Amino acid sequence: MATVIKKTYSRTSEERSLVLWLDEVGIDDIPVVGGKNASLGEMIQRLVPKGINVPIGFATTAYAYRYFIQSAGLEEKLRKLLSDLDVDNLKNLRERGKKARSLLIHTPFPPELRDAIAQAYAALCKRYNADTDVAVRSSATAEDLPDASFAGQQETYLNVTTTEGVLAACHKCFASLFTDRAISYRHIKGFDHFSIALAVGVQKMVRSDLASSGVMFTIETETGFKDAALITAAYGLGENVVQGTVNPDEYYVFKPTLKTGFRPIIDKKLGSKELKMVYDDGSKFTKNVPVDPEEKNKFAIADDEILQLARWACLIEDHYSQVNGVYTPMDIEWAKDGITNELFVVQARPETVQSQKTQNVLRSYRLLGKDAERENVSASSRPRVPVSLVTGRAVGSAISQGRVRVILDVGKIDQFQPGEVLVTDRTDPDWEPIMKKAGAIITNSGGRTCHAAIIARELGVPAIVGCGNATEILKTGQEVTVSCAEGEEGRVYPGLLPFEVEEVALENLPRTRTQILMNVGNPQEAFSLSSIPNDGVGLARTEFIIANHIQTHPMALIQYDQIEDEFVKEKIAEITALYEDKPQYFVDKLAQGIGRIAAAFYPKPVIVRMSDFKSNEYANLLGGRQFEPKEENPMLGWRGAARYYDEGYREGFALECQAIKRVRDEMGLTNIIPMIPFCRTPDEGRLVLAEMAKNGLQQGRSQAKPGEGLQVYVMCELPNNVIMAEEFAEIFDGFSIGSNDLTQLTLGLDRDSALVARLFDERSQGVKRMVKMAIAAAKKHNRKIGICGQAPSDYPEFAQFLVEQGIDSISLNPDSVLKTMLEVAKVENSQ
Numbered sequence: 001m002a003t004v005i006k007k008t009y010s011r012t013s014e015e016r017s018l019v020l021w022l023d024e025v026g027i028d029d030i031p032v033v034g035g036k037n038a039s040l041g042e043m044i045q046r047l048v049p050k051g052i053n054v055p056i057g058f059a060t061t062a063y064a065y066r067y068f069i070q071s072a073g074l075e076e077k078l079r080k081l082l083s084d085l086d087v088d089n090l091k092n093l094r095e096r097g098k099k100a101r102s103l104l105i106h107t108p109f110p111p112e113l114r115d116a117i118a119q120a121y122a123a124l125c126k127r128y129n130a131d132t133d134v135a136v137r138s139s140a141t142a143e144d145l146p147d148a149s150f151a152g153q154q155e156t157y158l159n160v161t162t163t164e165g166v167l168a169a170c171h172k173c174f175a176s177l178f179t180d181r182a183i184s185y186r187h188i189k190g191f192d193h194f195s196i197a198l199a200v201g202v203q204k205m206v207r208s209d210l211a212s213s214g215v216m217f218t219i220e221t222e223t224g225f226k227d228a229a230l231i232t233a234a235y236g237l238g239e240n241v242v243q244g245t246v247n248p249d250e251y252y253v254f255k256p257t258l259k260t261g262f263r264p265i266i267d268k269k270l271g272s273k274e275l276k277m278v279y280d281d282g283s284k285f286t287k288n289v290p291v292d293p294e295e296k297n298k299f300a301i302a303d304d305e306i307l308q309l310a311r312w313a314c315l316i317e318d319h320y321s322q323v324n325g326v327y328t329p330m331d332i333e334w335a336k337d338g339i340t341n342e343l344f345v346v347q348a349r350p351e352t353v354q355s356q357k358t359q360n361v362l363r364s365y366r367l368l369g370k371d372a373e374r375e376n377v378s379a380s381s382r383p384r385v386p387v388s389l390v391t392g393r394a395v396g397s398a399i400s401q402g403r404v405r406v407i408l409d410v411g412k413i414d415q416f417q418p419g420e421v422l423v424t425d426r427t428d429p430d431w432e433p434i435m436k437k438a439g440a441i442i443t444n445s446g447g448r449t450c451h452a453a454i455i456a457r458e459l460g461v462p463a464i465v466g467c468g469n470a471t472e473i474l475k476t477g478q479e480v481t482v483s484c485a486e487g488e489e490g491r492v493y494p495g496l497l498p499f500e501v502e503e504v505a506l507e508n509l510p511r512t513r514t515q516i517l518m519n520v521g522n523p524q525e526a527f528s529l530s531s532i533p534n535d536g537v538g539l540a541r542t543e544f545i546i547a548n549h550i551q552t553h554p555m556a557l558i559q560y561d562q563i564e565d566e567f568v569k570e571k572i573a574e575i576t577a578l579y580e581d582k583p584q585y586f587v588d589k590l591a592q593g594i595g596r597i598a599a600a601f602y603p604k605p606v607i608v609r610m611s612d613f614k615s616n617e618y619a620n621l622l623g624g625r626q627f628e629p630k631e632e633n634p635m636l637g638w639r640g641a642a643r644y645y646d647e648g649y650r651e652g653f654a655l656e657c658q659a660i661k662r663v664r665d666e667m668g669l670t671n672i673i674p675m676i677p678f679c680r681t682p683d684e685g686r687l688v689l690a691e692m693a694k695n696g697l698q699q700g701r702s703q704a705k706p707g708e709g710l711q712v713y714v715m716c717e718l719p720n721n722v723i724m725a726e727e728f729a730e731i732f733d734g735f736s737i738g739s740n741d742l743t744q745l746t747l748g749l750d751r752d753s754a755l756v757a758r759l760f761d762e763r764s765q766g767v768k769r770m771v772k773m774a775i776a777a778a779k780k781h782n783r784k785i786g787i788c789g790q791a792p793s794d795y796p797e798f799a800q801f802l803v804e805q806g807i808d809s810i811s812l813n814p815d816s817v818l819k820t821m822l823e824v825a826k827v828e829n830s831q
Contacts, residue, residue, distance in 0.1 A: 022040050023045060026041050026042045026045055030141060032199075033062065037139045039348050042323075047315060056204060057203030059201045065174060077103060078178075082096055097179060101176070121163055132205075133204075137203070157169040209276075210278075211335075211337060212336050213336060214232040216334060217351055221351065228266070229255055231309050234300055236276025247272040247273065247274070249268070253307065258311065267523070272296060273296050275289065298578065299578075308343060330349065332345060365484075365501055366399075386497075390492045391490065392465055392490050395464065396460070399462065401439065401479070405422060406474060413433065420438065423443075424443055427441070432548050436548075441462075442482065444467055444471055446752055458541075459525075478494070516534055516535055517535055517809050517811035518814055521544035523594075534601070537601050537604070538811020543617075551575060553621040554649075556627065557572070557655075595662075595667050601671070604671060605673055607673045608675060610674055615638050616628070627648070635744075640678025641679035645688060653691060654694075658696070673711045678718065679718075679721070682724060682731055711733035718745055735785040739762045739788075743762045746770055762790075763795060784809070788811040799824060800823065
């Protein structure tokens with residue numbers, strides 16, 4: 001039941017008051033005390049009873065500002081001053097702004113206003129102590145609106161003491177209504193300079209100069225993802241975070257399971273936090289000082305505090321959404337008092353800059369000049385497309401341009417600049433840090449399912465693989481156009497050629513009986529990808545998280561003291577500096593990466609493949625060479641399930657299991673389904689399930705949510721998985737066909753070899769028979785079966801074949817989802 005607070009003042013008396021206490025105003029009083037103060041009052045009245053701490057204080061009113069302007073005859077002078085304002089002329093804007101501020105500063109407050117402010121400050125001092133420290137903040141009557149924040153347009157003063165100090169700060173706040181940026185912003189937003197008044201909030205300071213502070217959003221601001229709260233934190237007073245002076249820590253918390261009692265911190269990033277703002281005993285109120293190196297390398301707040309702030313963020317968002325009658329994401333400032341160790345909310349306003357991009361579009365690329373009839377231009381007038389320099393197998397369907405950077409040695413990847421076209425012989429996980437920065441990727445070797453191709457697809461980067469001689473033909477610094485928009489053959493052209501991108505909105509996208517899932521590797525892209533129409537994630541690759549975020553071999557963390565290479569040991573010590581327990585670093589990072597993907601698609605299923613590096617790829621992880629064998633054919637060697645129960649990796653697999661368990665049990669993300677890769681026999685499957693059970697992952701059980709038991713799937717990617725599918729169905733809860741390996745092993749070829757790449761084709765009759773047998777066996781035993789390979793993304797006819805066989809789900813790369821969904825709907829409608 002809502003609590004009704006009786007106000008001391010009537011609406012009429014409020015509008016004629018010079019000063020009001022914050023607990024006397026609410027969100028309806030924006031015209032009276034400005035957006036910031038009205039919101040503080042609303043929270044004090046409605047949310048402090050629910051446990052949120054908000055510092056008390058008072059506000060000068062809009063009437064006080066107008067009384068000051070009118071009693072001194074300032075409006076006429078200001079109008080004359082701004083009559084020839086030109087915000088596009090920087091010199092003019094600066095001159096007019098400076099004169100307007102000077103006019104206000106050099107006009108004394110009326111005695112009645114001075115007395116009202118002084119008396120209110122004296123009351124604060126009586127409650128706390130003489131000359132109590134306060135924050136003095138501007139609060140315009142047209143700020144913190146859903147479509148215009150006005151944030152940062154006017155001034156704020158911290159650690160203000162004494163009556164004269166407070167009066168001077170209030171005076172400067174009034175003048176700041178005419179800062180250059182505020183004048184320009186009002187002009188751009190269409191607000192009349194004289195229709196807006198300025199109120200001033202005076203609040204007891206939270207001693208975050210002795211602790212930490214920051215900002216939190218109840219929405220992911222880059223993607224508009226609604227279910228995550230973003231919290232930033234740095235040491236000292238919060239102005240450094242607000243102004244962008246420091247690089248703060250960042251934490252993401254998943255709101256839906258937080259509200260049901262879980263601890264879903266799905267991401268933590270350590271900021272550099274170079275400076276902190278503290279009190280200054282001199283002539284200035286505050287100063288910046290360097291942060292102690294040991295403190296910089298720690299998170300600014302503890303996990304319990306992160307969760308407490310996130311709970312408050314949810315309460316604030318829910319309250320304002322209810323008040324406004326529409327979903328209202330919030331931008332909130334918080335501070336921790338270093339004396340009492342209490343957390344406080346010091347501001348809350350509607351978030352106004354969330355991404356409005358629509359994701360459900362079908363995007364197609366086309367080189368201009370390739371199709372004269374379609375372009376409706378004559379052959380003589382259209383742009384001429386030159387002969388390609390090199391060709392290979394196209395990955396994706398986009399066109400990109402940039403300067404070439406040829407790198408043959410992974411040790412020289414630091415030479416790479418963002419946006420360049422990476423040209424190399426081949427890639428492995430060590431190259432991924434620059435692959436995600438590349439404008440395009442070109443390799444000499446590899447087929448359509450090699451490492452470079454798989455990663456490029458997941459990153460949305462155009463790539464051409466298996467070119468043969470790209471590193472010889474292309475030169476560093478050369479400008480090229482990389483086209484993957486001309487069918488299966490990708491072409492590299494000299495120069496920057498004109499092209500167009502066509503986007504088709506799919507507002508009435510058909511829903512299909514066959515579930516359309518997505519392949520997701522990078523947790524950082526999960527929030528944005530989740531906005532594409534989908535039924536969940538059919539393949540979440542832990543290898544991406546391990547290679548890019550963890551970077552270290554799990555056994556090197558477990559046996560850290562036995563590492564022989566001192567350089568490697570020092571590097572691991574540097575990466576895991578926050579952890580005395582080195583293996584915990586692996587668990588934390590893997591759990592956060594998986595958790596972020598699971599949260600993005602919750603409550604839809606997210607199938608997480610346990611690590612499937614080959615031994616040569618594991619060896620490239622930091623510390624890996626000491627723990628990995630040298631195999632002649634790693635593709636068919638010690639990989640997948642065979643590692644999980646082996647003494648050489650059993651403890652490493654235990655860390656993977658702990659991460660999955662944490663995501664399910666502590667974060668409450670029970671939509672996670674672990675999947676076992678490269679499981680050669682049913683007996684091997686039983687051994688793996690036994691290892692999982694030892695590490696708390698008991699098939700069919702869930703500590704987080706009874707009734708939502710743990711399912712375990714198996715990859716169907718070996719001929720033996722198909723031949724013995726019925727036996728595998730007795731052990732596992734579902735299958736996912738890995739068409740890449742299944743094609744490779746059915747046809748007996750190396751999918752990374754450019755020499756036989758022409759023979760790699762999932763549409764071959766032998767492969768299709770294998771797929772048909774697998775689907776039939778799964779159906780017979782009432783097991784779910786899907787596919788997570790590349791074939792349905794590339795070949796509409798293969799997707800049609802899968803639907804006709806009754807497959808439950810098709811998991812696709814994000815850029816293929818909409819196109820394939822339309823194809824699947826067409827097939828289903830024709831059945």
